[in-house]
Amino acid sequence: MASNDMIKLVTRAPASRRQFLIGAGTALAGMTLGAPAIAQSKELTIISNIGNASQREVLQRIASAYEKESGVKVAINNMDHEAHKTAIRSYLVVGAPDICFWFSGNRMKAFVQRELFDDISDLFARENYKSVLGPAAGAVTVDGRQYGLPLGGLLWGLFYRKDVFEEKGWTPPKRLEDLLTLGEKAKSAGMIPVSMGTKEMWPAAGWFDHMNLRINGLDKHMALMDGKMSYTDPAMLPVFDKWAELINAGLFSPNGTSFGWEQAAAALAQKKAAMMDLAGFIKYGFPESQQDQIAFAPFPEIIQGMARYEDFALNSIHVPKNAKNKENARDFLAYFYKPDNLAAFLETESAVPPRNDCPPSKDPLVNAAVESLKTVEGSAQYYDRDTDPDMAQEGLKGFQEFMAKPDRRDQILERLETTRKRIFKA
Amino acid sequence: MSTFWRNHRHWMAPTLFIMPGALLFAVVIILASAQTIWVSFFDWDGVGAKQWVGLANYAQLLDDPQFHVSLKNNLIWLAMFMLAPPLGLALALLLNQPIRGMRVMKSLFFVPLVLASVTVGVVFTWVYDPTFGLLSLIFSSFGATAPALLSDEHFVTFAVVVAALWPQVAFCLVLFLAGLNNLSEDLIGAGRVDGARGWPMLIHVILPQLREVSFIALAVTVIGALRSFDMVAVMTSGGPFGSSTVLAYQMYEQSIFSYRFGYGAAIATVLFVIMAVFIAWYLHTLLKPEREGV
Structure with missing residues (x-):
């Protein structure tokens, strides 16, 4: 069964492509009969990993x-979001x-280094994207060249x-102490203070990012992500000590490893939990009629005076190096990336548009994020997007374990350090 | 042409019939296995250039705490799966009574075999859920709180194996039911004449006749235990923090998520060796009577 499943995972892409080819072939044959001149290379395949139906x-x-x-002719092949990561x-x-x-x-860089994504700097120059993108352009730039939008x-x-x-008279926590006080209030109201489901592991890493960015700042965080800083560095200890304090205060969902983020978000929607750490897509966990109740608050401050750094993760769209219709692909991207089209596409997931000339959003969650971003002085993406994928796998596992067994801190950090040394040859 | 065929068909016909299967086996099994072993000597991310590292992947395996956990879990799977043949036999004996409505009972016991194992995994995940699961309902009716089995590093593997045992027992049940249908009436009659009933009848008359079936049931069970992957993937993804990972799942995780194909291949090779030992014993036992001309 094991090998079967793996074969299925690996072959899904070619299979759907083959189906497309059959379809495209038929269409092409039809077109050839009608208008032979334009029949050639007027086709485009897109593989999408979008899980959300409206998007x-x-x-x-x-x-x-x-x-x-x-x-x-454009053919879109939809794939399951998680399966796409392997396919x-x-x-x-x-x-x-x-x-x-x-x-x-x-994560983009990993494919750029293996020469699997096409350099689309020409499209960037032609459409003058740099002027409208601002800092977001940096996320798709490697050595001064752009490999995606x-x-x-x-x-x-x-x-x-x-x-x-409103009903309980609570305010979102400004400082870590406030979070602890709010936690006590939530618990006495019979609620889980912070809903957290770590079955898929990554939510715990998001919490680590917040803590580390608040305590050690962006430069040290990125040094850790790039494998230049040790996991056993003394600077890491306060991060885990404070985190353990929160865990031992019973701030997080009990048995958090048994469920994923959807179930955790449902707990927030059902008023069983007071808060949750996520991004705008949290609204998928809410019934549509209640989505206007969702409000955003930045992660509380821990060290006074530390500049505000946040995780701001950007998805992207690319032209593979081995694509057959690279010119059509660029043409489509330029069309897709027009402010109106892009804004309509992003509206459905409450994501912040990377272009500064998109029409203003009607979504309060997007506007809250845009407003909040104005005071952010620098951003990382997310633990498993910032560090090496191999390191990320071990790290996610380590953070999940730490949330369940905070007393194993030293063992976990020791293990992560061994992994870091192996991967970054430090 | 026809004389050529007539002269050679004694070997050509079987060869032609075996060819498709043999080709498929050679490409999908033998070639793939050989390639896996070859890859295990490299440091390879699955896309870029391979780098020869010799036995370094294996040396690293020995120091990898996760590998030890996986190996231990595979042994737990193996040990607990050994319950499947006796349980299947017991159920088969129970269901083999000529009572009205027994057919319905039999088909009910087959049900887990009809379900995809992914379905079984999902259903058991719900049963174990500490907030709304069947288990927690049972516990709370006694006034106790159910343990979160899938979040506990000590219980999690056992909980997954119990879920996997359900279809496995049903499978052994089917094998034994088929075996019980083929019992020789003469031998049983002779036994009865000699006064055998109950246990002596089971142990001295029935079981010896079920030897071949038991052997197949055992073999299938061992292989089922060693290749366990889908239940782990569905129920726990190897978690919490890798405590329910088995070798097959660790191989998948390392190759696909950590981009370490060489290391994953090394794990696969270890699993292959463990299976090879068992398969050698299996073939030896299977071929012995054939060679002795029985």
Whole structure:
């Protein structure tokens, strides 16, 4: 069964591509009969990893509009978000689509270094993206060249329900002490202070990012991500000590390893928990009629005077190096990236548009993030996007273990340090 | 042409029939296994250039605490799975009574075999859920709180194996039921004439006739235990913090998520060796009677 599942995972991309080819072949045959001159290379394949139905719809709508305008046939192959993370590695090598979705930053760099993403600096120059993108362009730039277009930005922080906080007379915590006090109040009201499901491990790493950015700042955090700083460095100890204090105060969901973030978000929606650490997509966990109750608050300050650094993760869209229709792909990207189209696409996931000329959003969550970003002095992306994927795997596991067994701090850090030395050859 | 065929068909016909299977086996099993062993001597991320590291991956395995946990869990799987054949036999004996409605009972016991193991995994995950699961309902009816089995590093492997045992017992049950249908009436009759009933009848007359079936049940169970992967993936993803990971899952995790194909291949090779030992014993036992001309 094991090998079966793996084969399925690995071959899913080529299979769907083959289906597309059959479809495209038929379409092409039809077109050849009608208008032989334009039949060649007027096609485009996109592999999308979008899990959200309404966002998929928007993409389809943009693609159809583009089809009408340009006469290029666009086929979108939808894949499961998690399965796509593994499938992309095989399809970039054999059977690449013309456009695919991925994550900017280090995760993009991994493919750039293996020469699997196309250099689209020409598109950047032609459309003059640098002037409208600002700092977001840096997330898709390696050695001064651009390898993708940044999509929506996810600003990570604490979320709570307005109605609950109003009813109880609570205010979002400004400092870590406030978080502890609020935790006591929530517990006496029979609620979980901070909803946290670590079955998929990454939510614990987000909490680590917050703590480390608040205590050690961005430079040290990035040094750790780049493997230049040791996990056993004394600067790491206060991070884990403070974190252990929160864990021992019973701030987080009990048995957090048994469920994922969706269930944790549901607890917040059902008023069983007071707060949760996530990004704008938390609204998927809420019924539509209650989404206007969601409010955002930045992670509380820990060391006074430390500049505000946040996790701000940017998704991205790319042209694989092995794509067959690179010119059409660029053409489509330029169309897709028009302010109106991009804004419509991002609206559905409450993501912050990377372009500064997008029409203003009607989504209060987006506007809260945009407002909050104004006082952010620098940003990381997210633990598993900033560091080496191999390191991230061990790190996520370590943070998950720490949240369940805080007394194993030294063992865990020791293990992470061994892994860091192996990966970064330090 | 026809004389050529007539002269050679005694070997050509079987060869042609075996060819597709043999080719598939050679490519999918033998070639893939050989390649896996080859890859295990390299440091390789699955995409870029391979770098020869000799036995370094294996040396690292010995120092990897996760590997020891996986190996230990595989042994737990193996030991607990040994319960499946006796349980299956007991159920088969129970269900083999000529009572009205027994067919319905039999088919009910087959059900887990019909379900995909992913389904079984998901269902058991719900049963174990500490907030709304069946287990917590049972516990709370006694006024106790259910342990969160899948979050506890000591219980988690046992909880997963129990879920996996359910279809495995059903499978052994089917094998034994088929075996019980093929019992020789003469031998049983002769036994009865000699006064055998109950235990002596089971142990001296019935069980010897089920030897081959038991052997197959045992073999399938051992292989089932060693290749366990899907239940772990569905129920726990190897967690919490790797405490329910088995070798097959660790191999998957290292190759796919950590981009370490060489290391993953080394784990696969270790698993292969463990299985090879067992398969050698299996083939030896299977071929012995054949060679002796039985």
